Amino acid sequence: MARQTDDTTVVAGSGGVVLGEARTNHEGRKALLLVRGAEDTTELRDLARTMGITIVETVVQTGREDPRTYLGKGRLEDITDERRSTLPGHPWEGVDLAIIHTNATPRQLVGVNQTLGLEVWDRVRLLLALFTSHASSVEARTQVRIAQLQSDRTILRELAQQQTTGERAGFGGGGVTALQGVLNNLNRELTNLRRRQRKQANAQREHRRQRTRSGAKTVGFVGYTNAGKSSLFRCLSGKSVLVEDQLFSTLETTVGRMEKSPRILLADTIGFIDNIPNATLTAFKATIAEAIDADLTLILLDASDSPAEVVRKLKTTKREILERQAGGDEPLEGKRPAVVLTKIDKISEHQISAIEGLVREEGFSKPVALSSVSGKGITGLQSFIREQLFGAAVTVRIPAPTSQNVEASERVAADVYARGMVEDDVRSDNGEIVMQVWVAKACQAQLKARWGERIDIK
Numbered sequence: 008m009a010r011q012t013d014d015t016t017v018v019a020g021s022g023g024v025v026l027g028e029a030r031t032n033h034e035g036r037k038a039l040l041l042v043r044g045a046e047d048t049t050e051l052r053d054l055a056r057t058m059g060i061t062i063v064e065t066v067v068q069t070g071r072e073d074p075r076t077y078l079g080k081g082r083l084e085d086i087t088d089e090r091r092s093t094l095p096g097h098p099w100e101g102v103d104l105a106i107i108h109t110n111a112t113p114r115q116l117v118g119v120n121q122t123l124g125l126e127v128w129d130r131v132r133l134l135l136a137l138f139t140s141h142a143s144s145v146e147a148r149t150q151v152r153i154a155q156l157q158s159d160r161t162i163l164r165e166l167a168q169q170q171t172t173g174e175r176a177g178f179g180g181g182g183v184t185a186l187q188g189v190l191n192n193l194n195r196e197l198t199n200l201r202r203r204q205r206k207q208a209n210a211q212r213e214h215r216r217q218r219t220r221s222g223a224k225t226v227g228f229v230g231y232t233n234a235g236k237s238s239l240f241r242c243l244s245g246k247s248v249l250v251e252d253q254l255f256s257t258l259e260t261t262v263g264r265m266e267k268s269p270r271i272l273l274a275d276t277i278g279f280i281d282n283i284p285n286a287t288l289t290a291f292k293a294t295i296a297e298a299i300d301a302d303l304t305l306i307l308l309d310a311s312d313s314p315a316e317v318v319r320k321l322k323t324t325k326r327e328i329l330e331r332q333a334g335g336d337e338p339l340e341g342k343r344p345a346v347v348l349t350k351i352d353k354i355s356e357h358q359i360s361a362i363e364g365l366v367r368e369e370g371f372s373k374p375v376a377l378s379s380v381s382g383k384g385i386t387g388l389q390s391f392i393r394e395q396l397f398g399a400a401v402t403v404r405i406p407a408p409t410s411q412n413v414e415a416s417e418r419v420a421a422d423v424y425a426r427g428m429v430e431d432d433v434r435s436d437n438g439e440i441v442m443q444v445w446v447a448k449a450c451q452a453q454l455k456a457r458w459g460e461r462i463d464i465k
Contacts, residue, residue: 033136034059038104039086041119043072048108050280051130055106058137062106063098076118077107083122090123106133113165131158134280146207153200156193163190215300218272224396225272226265227298230307231320232278235349237261238379239307240275243389270428271392274298279324303395304344310362310376311353318365321346325369345395346374347388352381397428397445403454404463407438416440419458426450 038055040062042048048065055062066086068078076083093099104126105119111129120127128136135158138151167186218225228236244263265271276298298304306324308317346366351359359376366374375391377384393400403423408416420440423429427446434440446454451464 032140036060036104037063037099037102038106039063039099039102039125040065040106040108041078042067042108043077044069046108051106051108051133054133054137058133058140060104063102072109073115074112075114076122077109077111077115078119080122083119087123104128113161116162117165117169131283134283149200149204149207153197153204156197156200160190160193160197163193223270223272224303225262225274225301226303226305226392226396227274227276227301228305228307229276229298229344230278230324231309232280234278234307234309234320235379236275236278236307239347239349239377240273242379242382242385244273265389265392267430268389268393268428271396274301303392306344306346306371307349308346308362308366308374309350310348310359311350314361314365317362318369321366321369344371345391346371348374348376350378350380351376351383352378393428393445397447400430400443400445401451402465403440403442403444403446404465405440405442405461406463407435415461419461422454422457423462426454 036059038060040048040051040055042065044067052062066078066082068082070079073079090099090102102125105123105128107115107119107127107129109129110131111119116127116129116132135151135155139155163186167190215225228240230236240261240263243265245266261275263273263275265273306321308321310317312320348359348362348366354362363374363376375384375388377388379385405416405419405423408414416438420432420442423442423444423446427444427450429442429444431443432440433442454462455464
């Protein structure tokens with residue numbers, strides 16, 4: 008018979024989702040951080056802090072990581088002995104979580120869990136736990152649940168393999184273990200969730216088609232988490248969205264119209280982080296597609312970061328999002344994204360110039376710099392977006408109508424409104440109409456072909 012574990016209510020790395028009740032609130036938890044070598048743990052600490060988890064101590068071991076237990080077996084046993092001997096008031100009192108500073112293998116997660124007797128997360132599981140606590144819409148919950156179950160399935164397979172190694176389940180073989188039964192249930196749930204996600208993706212695709220047919224243009228915001236995407240979205244659209252100074256406060260797509268520009272739609276999407284596995288990234292395929300399939304994609308960078316961080320985050324966004332069509336391997340073609348520097352109210356003009364130079368070195372044109380807090384640069388970004396989508400503004404003159412056809416000018420003006428974005432509309436007493444319009448060259452040609460001498464575009 009298969010060997011039984013002492014506690015099957017919590018599967019290593021699963022956050023208790025598979026065999027126990029899902030936990031979404033981790034506020035107040037204490038954790039140990041396990042690190043190999045001299046690695047920068049700042050980002051992972053920020054993720055833990057966002058969830059309200061306190062890292063009481065960082066356990067560092069030099070050398071290569073152990074393929075079975077990440078840290079050495081002896082070092083993990085030392086940690087176990089110290090936990091068991093802690094007295095009231097000791098910093099380790101109440102520690103119930105160990106976080107591994109890497110994208111660990113299932114074997115490592117299970118090995119650390121069995122040695123320490125603690126719930127174990129790696130970098131990916133920490134992200135998924137954060138996603139679970141922040142998911143609010145049906146779309147976000149579906150995406151997060153799929154990513155969570157995909158990760159949990161690898162843990163279950165490792166546990167099932169260890170429990171049945173060299174044995175045949177059931178009398179004479181042919182039986183199944185309890186974990187294998189759970190694994191079958193998990194696969195069925197994944198199938199149902201993916202079916203639901205396909206329906207949501209099809210609905211979003213149809214919405215994009217309808218917007219395109221109506222003549223609307225879409226601007227997608229992408230970038231590293233906490234780059235200021237939601238703040239800029241609210242500033243440009245006036246639409247109320249969650250804006251918090253924390254990582255991954257946005258998990259679903261929000262679409263709104265740019266103020267004073269009803270034909271321009273803005274799409275705010277999930278932020279990203281370095282070294283997200285493809286399997287996890289694919290779960291958010293529909294959300295990412297809203298931004299990278301837009302008519303104009305803007306990469307947002309936090310200008311208040313150090314120059315090295317700006318370059319790292321720009322490369323991460325370029326690699327994970329723009330060169331992989333929502334999880335594919337083919338690079339995006341025909342649509343070169345633009346870069347926007349946010350939070351410039353926190354740095355000097357000299358620093359802004361230095362960061363602009365770094366962005367150009369990565370192959371992008373001069374970025375647009377702005378602050379959503381002070382409003383500096385917002386007008387410039389609005390003009391930039393209009394020029395990218397429609398070209399330079401033109402002057403459209405519609406002569407005064409003749410006495411025989413008084414409504415002719417209004418019909419021409421209505422067609423201009425339908426094909427372009429009118430910024431100014433001046434009507435003379437004699438009926439002449441002069442407009443300042445953002446309109447694509449193809450639409451200009453259509454207007455000239457249809458109305459001939461009734462319209463003058465310069």
